[in-house]
């Protein structure tokens with residue numbers, strides 16, 4: 001038997017086993033491991049604080065998405081030993097492999113920032129990058145009467161780089177709906193020099209922030225949170241006071257990656273950016289947010305990456321050259337409030353550009369433009385995620401980015 005072991009049954013790991021099972025013959029034993037039995041639809045966390053989704057709308061049993069012919073193990077992964085080609089689990093068992101796929105993601109780590117997890121955590125200091133956080137913030141917003149709401153990013157990279165902007169846009173809409181907008185000051189504080197990493201999209205997005213009367217604090221790299229004084233303090237000793245802080249904590253790869261000596265300083269696994277092959281081990285791949293790819297950490301990237309990987313892996317395991325190359329394709333709807341949204345589509349070489357997607361002139365989606373259709377694209381995505389994407393079914397979105405419809 002040849003053994004393929006997949007670590008992590010989130011977006012990437014689940015699509016990997018669904019795509020590879022039909023491609024690998026019965027000589028292959030495929031095992032997938034995750035630490036809990038519930039799959040989280042993380043893009044849905046954005047909508048929970050505003051009551052658009054409830055907490056049950058963003059979860060499903062993980063087993064519903066694992067196809068037959070796959071051994072699924074529920075346990076925390078303790079250590080990966082690439083020399084012995086073995087993985088130790090918290091349940092006491094060891095799993096051996098011929099090939100390993102690391103898909104353990106990246107996760108919020110509030111403890112990395114001094115003061116963040118003090119007494120004010122989940123009181124005046126909140127986050128929406130976990131289900132518990134999104135639910136606690138929904139409770140807080142129900143009774144919040146206004147003041148300075150600061151949305152801040154602690155460190156880059158973090159998953160879904162547009163999510164804090166979307167939160168800010170939705171907060172503007174939500175407080176307007178409640179008749180509270182005049183009693184709320186919205187502040188967006190980022191360590192970046194602009195509101196987004198890519199200049200053309202940054203200029204569109206900062207224009208929307210301006211229209212919505214959001215104050216922007218750039219180059220704001222938080223050194224500590226003073227929860228007694230309710231303020232963020234940056235390394236250059238600037239201060240941003242808040243009444244309610246909604247933070248994106250430092251994001252780091254799984255601790256097991258660091259413990260096993262497989263990661264960089266943020267526990268992301270260094271890989272070849274076109275094939276996901278580990279730079280250190282010829283039988284280890286890392287895919288999705290777990291990898292150090294120089295593109296967005298996003299579900300769309302996980303999906304397009306797996307398309308490429310699933311075509312390459314059977315050849316690689318036969319000793320043949322990997323023919324497909326990942327171009328860094330990322331595609332993301334950006335909810336902008338008041339029933340509208342934007343869409344961005346880009347890769348390693350081409351930044352998000354305006355235009356139409358996927359068909360030139362027709363769309364139906366507009367790139368870098370607020371439309372109602374883009375909002376419905378975002379809302380439809382949850383159905384596509386549960387019913388098509390996770391199950392590895394074909395969806396009409398090519399892994400490679402297309403220039404059709406884009407305007408330079």
Ligand SMILES: Cc1cc2nc3c(=O)[nH]c(=O)nc-3n(C[C@H](O)[C@H](O)[C@H](O)COP(=O)(O)OP(=O)(O)OC[C@H]3O[C@@H](n4cnc5c(N)ncnc54)[C@H](O)[C@@H]3O)c2cc1C
Pocket residue numbers: 007008009010011012013033034035036041042043044045046075076077078103104105106128129130159160163254255256287288289290297298299300301302331332333
């Ligand atoms: C608020 C928010 C909004 C988002 N919005 C979007 C969006 O609009 N569009 C988009 O494309 N993406 C979005 N994303 C990002 C997207 O959800 C992630 O990029 C995607 O889930 C990454 O998939 P992954 O498989 O790499 O990691 P994950 O889906 O996070 O899966 C990692 C898995 O590894 C498991 N694991 C980790 N460590 C261990 C261990 N030691 N032992 C056992 N199991 C372990 C975890 O339990 C988890 O199931 C959003 C994310 C958030 C938080």
